[in-house]
Amino acid sequence: xxxxxxxxxxxxxxxxxxxxxxxxxxxxxxxxxxxxxxxxxxxxxxxxxxxxxxxxxxxxxxxxxxxxxxxxxxxxxxxxxxxxxxxxxxxxxxxxxxxxxxxxxxxxxxxxxxxxxxxxxxxxxxxxxxxxxxxxxxxxxxxxxxxxxxxxxxxxxxxxxxxxxxxxxxxxxxxxxxxxxxxxxxxxxxxxxxxxxxxxxxxxxxxxxxxxxxxxxxxxxxxxxxxxxxxxxxxxxxxxxxxxxxx
Amino acid sequence: xxxxxxxxxxxxxxxxxxxxxxxxxxxxxxxxxxxxxxxxxxxxxxxxxxxxxxxxxxxxxxxxxxxxxxxxxxxxxxxxxxxxxxxxxxxxxxxxxxxxxxxxxxxxxxxxxxxxxxxxxxxxxxxxxxxxxxxxxxxxxxxxxxxxxxxxxxxxxxxxxxxxxxxxxxxxxxxxxxxxxxxxxxxxxxxxxxxxxxxxxxxxxxxxxxxxxxxxxxxxxxxxxxxxxxxxxxxxxxxxxxxxxxx
DNA sequence: CGTAGGTTTGACTGATCTCAAGTTTGGTGG
DNA sequence: CCACCAAACTTGAGATCAGTCAAACCTACG
Numbered sequence: 001x002x003x004x005x006x007x008x009x010x011x012x013x014x015x016x017x018x019x020x021x022x023x024x025x026x027x028x029x030x031x032x033x034x035x036x037x038x039x040x041x042x043x044x045x046x047x048x049x050x051x052x053x054x055x056x057x058x059x060x061x062x063x064x065x066x067x068x069x070x071x072x073x074x075x076x077x078x079x080x081x082x083x084x085x086x087x088x089x090x091x092x093x094x095x096x097x098x099x100x101x102x103x104x105x106x107x108x109x110x111x112x113x114x115x116x117x118x119x120x121x122x123x124x125x126x127x128x129x130x131x132x133x134x135x136x137x138x139x140x141x142x143x144x145x146x147x148x149x150x151x152x153x154x155x156x157x158x159x160x161x162x163x164x165x166x167x168x169x170x171x172x173x174x175x176x177x178x179x180x181x182x183x184x185x186x187x188x189x190x191x192x193x194x195x196x197x198x199x200x201x202x203x204x205x206x207x208x209x210x211x212x213x214x215x216x217x218x219x220x221x222x223x224x225x226x227x228x229x230x231x232x233x234x235x236x237x238x239x240x241x242x243x244x245x246x247x
Numbered sequence: 248x249x250x251x252x253x254x255x256x257x258x259x260x261x262x263x264x265x266x267x268x269x270x271x272x273x274x275x276x277x278x279x280x281x282x283x284x285x286x287x288x289x290x291x292x293x294x295x296x297x298x299x300x301x302x303x304x305x306x307x308x309x310x311x312x313x314x315x316x317x318x319x320x321x322x323x324x325x326x327x328x329x330x331x332x333x334x335x336x337x338x339x340x341x342x343x344x345x346x347x348x349x350x351x352x353x354x355x356x357x358x359x360x361x362x363x364x365x366x367x368x369x370x371x372x373x374x375x376x377x378x379x380x381x382x383x384x385x386x387x388x389x390x391x392x393x394x395x396x397x398x399x400x401x402x403x404x405x406x407x408x409x410x411x412x413x414x415x416x417x418x419x420x421x422x423x424x425x426x427x428x429x430x431x432x433x434x435x436x437x438x439x440x441x442x443x444x445x446x447x448x449x450x451x452x453x454x455x456x457x458x459x460x461x462x463x464x465x466x467x468x469x470x471x472x473x474x475x476x477x478x479x480x481x482x483x484x485x486x487x488x489x490x491x492x493x494x
Numbered sequence: 495c496g497t498a499g500g501t502t503t504g505a506c507t508g509a510t511c512t513c514a515a516g517t518t519t520g521g522t523g524g
Numbered sequence: 525c526c527a528c529c530a531a532a533c534t535t536g537a538g539a540t541c542a543g544t545c546a547a548a549c550c551t552a553c554g
Contacts, residue, residue: 068390071480074398078390090383093376098387098485129340136337136382140345142389143315143325149396150441151321154542185500194397199542201502217551233318238345401510432532446510448534464519 008037008060008110011084011172018171018242019137020130029124033117035110040103047088047101054095055111057087062107063183067191068099077192079141080104080165080184082172089135092117105183133240140238149194152233154203157193159232162213164239166222171241178222207231255284255307255357258331258419265418265489266384267377276371280364282357287350294335294348301342302358304334309354310430314438315346324439326388327351327412327431329419336382339364352430380487387485396441399480401450404440406479409460411486413469418488425469454478 013030016022022030035058040046046057049068064081066088078099081087087101092114103109121128141164148157165182169175182189186204190197207213212228214221222228225246236247260277263269269277282305287293293304296315311328313335325346328334334348339361350356368375388411395404412429416422429436433451437444454460459475461468469475472493483494 066390068394070394070398071477076394076397078393090386093380094383094387094487096484099390132379132382133340135379135386136341139337139382139386139389140341142386142393143313143346146325146389146392146396147315147317147323149393150323150438151317186502187500191397196543197501198503198544202542205502230318237343240341433534434532443511444533445512445535449510452534 008035008108009033009058011060012058012086014173015084015171016127016130016134019133019240020126022124022126022130026124026127029120030127033112033120035112038109038111040107040109042103042105042107044103044107045100046103046109047091047097049097049100051097052095053088053091053097054115055113056089056091056117057101058110058112059083059085059087060108060110063104064101064107065104065184065188065192066099066101075191076194077188078145079138080168080192082165082168083174084172086131086134089117089131089138104188137238137240140240144238145192154193154195154199155206156232157195158189158200158203159207159212159228160234161189161193162220162222163228163232163234163236166220167236167239167241167243167246170243170246171239177243177245178225180220182218182220184218255282255355256280256305258307259305259333261420262331262418263374263377263381266380266487267373269371269373269377273371273374276367277374280359280367282359285356285358287354287356289350289352289354291350292347293350293356294338294344296344296347298344299342300335300338300344300361302360303336303338303364304348305357305359306330306332306334307355307357310351311348311354312351312431312435312439313346313348322438323441324435325392326385327415327439329412329415330421331419333378333381336364336378336385351435384485384487387487391485392439401440401442401446402453403479404442405436405447405450406454406459406475407481408436408440409467409469410475410479410481410483413467414483414486414488414490414493417490417493418486424490424492425472427467429465429467431465 009031013027016030017027047053059081061083064087065077066079067075067077069075091097121131148160152160162182166175166180169180170177186200187197190200193200204215208215212224212231214223256278260274263277264274294300306328308330311334312324313326314322314324316322335344338344368378395407399407409429413422413427416427417424433447434444437447440447451462455462459471459478461470
């Protein structure tokens with residue numbers, strides 16, 4: 001028995017099982033992965049751009065984001081993450097980090113050596129397939145972000161980001177379909193959507209005034225999911241999240 | 248001997264060898280892949296969003312792009328492709344297309360069944376690894392596009408797109424570092440960068456007036472690569488293209 | 495209760511868009 | 525070889541969405 005007593009790897013197993021329909025043996029194999037646990041405060045860099053990494057970073061609890069910074073010092077967040085996400089699976093084959101990985105809230109993180117994951121993937125092909133599928137979905141999410149930032153106006157962009165985060169939070173088992181935390185600051189929403197925090201603030205107020213969302217601090221309630229989806233031009237298929245209530 | 252007499256798979260082998268350092272056997276195995284050849288005119292849809300596909304689409308010659316269309320009918324190009332690129336490797340594990348694949352110019356395409364590629368990857372792990380690495384680079388490119396569209400101004404965005412396309416063209420062996428074709432229309436550049444074609448036109452003229460590029464129709468010459476890179480905030484590492492002259 | 499980070503508001507600016515009219519280019523048929 | 529046409533490119537003028545700057549207001553936390 002490893003330190004898995006607190007079910008550290010549970011969120012990842014839940015996710016991979018959804019992506020790959022794993023066997024009992026597959027799940028046991030995952031559960032016996034060796035890892036190192038860490039707890040980090042909010043806004044802590046876990047992996048820095050340029051670093052050569054030899055282990056993956058599994059988000060056990062809390063929230064995280066990946067981001068790049070332009071030469072002019074502008075920040076762009078390229079993805080948000082919920083518990084169960086492996087934050088940098090791509091580093092197994094591309095070991096030089098091309099972006100930063102940072103916590104958004106306090107977060108519990110399990111470090112897993114690349115070699116261990118490779119071994120697991122070879123011994124358990126369905127797990128390997130689920131892991132690869134996960135990286136491909138990551139790519140699909142990036143493409144959808146390109147579309148949002150490139151061709152949607154501020155209201156649709158922010159609505160889309162909220163819809164995506166809501167579905168992923170529900171899939172990860174940390175939220176209900178209409179009630180969830182958006183753990184990031186408005187500054188971070190701005191950096192994810194390519195806007196300024198001032199405009200994010202005004203647009204969130206607009207969505208509120210139009211009656212599609214309600215907020216209290218960083219707790220969000222979606223008052224009208226169908227209208228929200230229409231505003232966001234949100235089609236959740238690309239997430240492969242299996243949340244029928246939100247499809 | 249297959250119909251490979253015209254060396255149809257050559258561009259892909261060149262690319263995978265660069266990504267995976269393949270053995271003689273690996274290359275031979277790729278070369279014996281069965282495929283179906285097709286030639287398509289410019290602006291032809293090869294794969295349509297929503298389709299369930301069972302084969303991959305290898306670009307042998309010519310240029311292609313992948314794109315999504317918003318509910319409001321706005322188009323966003325999410326990637327451009329050069330000879331040797333497999334246009335939809337992700338469909339092996341996510342068989343429902345979440346975007347369109349279209350030709351930009353007349354293009355020669357080899358269709359390869361997913362099952363054949365799976366078999367190849369299992370029998371030749373280094374080939375499999377190179378293929379996966381390719382999908383991960385595709386993800387890295389998407390992230391870089393998010394940064395461009397989200398946080399760079401029109402001039403940097405267009406310059407970045409040109410730099411990326413130049414490096415990839417050189418790596419594919421269809422261009423020299425400072426002289427290459429940009430086969431897409433200004434409309435398509437606009438749809439890739441999240442701008443309008445009017446603004447793309449003005450910005451290309453600006454880059455010309457500033458002496459960093461020269462154009463004749465769709466032939467481009469980069470007059471000052473260092474300045475171009477600086478304007479674009481372009482760091483080619485993420486492409487893993489191994490073009491030292493442009494690094 | 496003081497402080498820092500986050501949120502909200504107001505007034506003004508500006509990069510990019512929109513619309514609309516030319517101009518050039520490349521292909522096609524007579 | 526030329527006339528014609530459609531698509532692509534270019535230019536101009538005015539409109540707008542989102543940005544900038546700056547101040548005020550919360551609110552969590554020490």
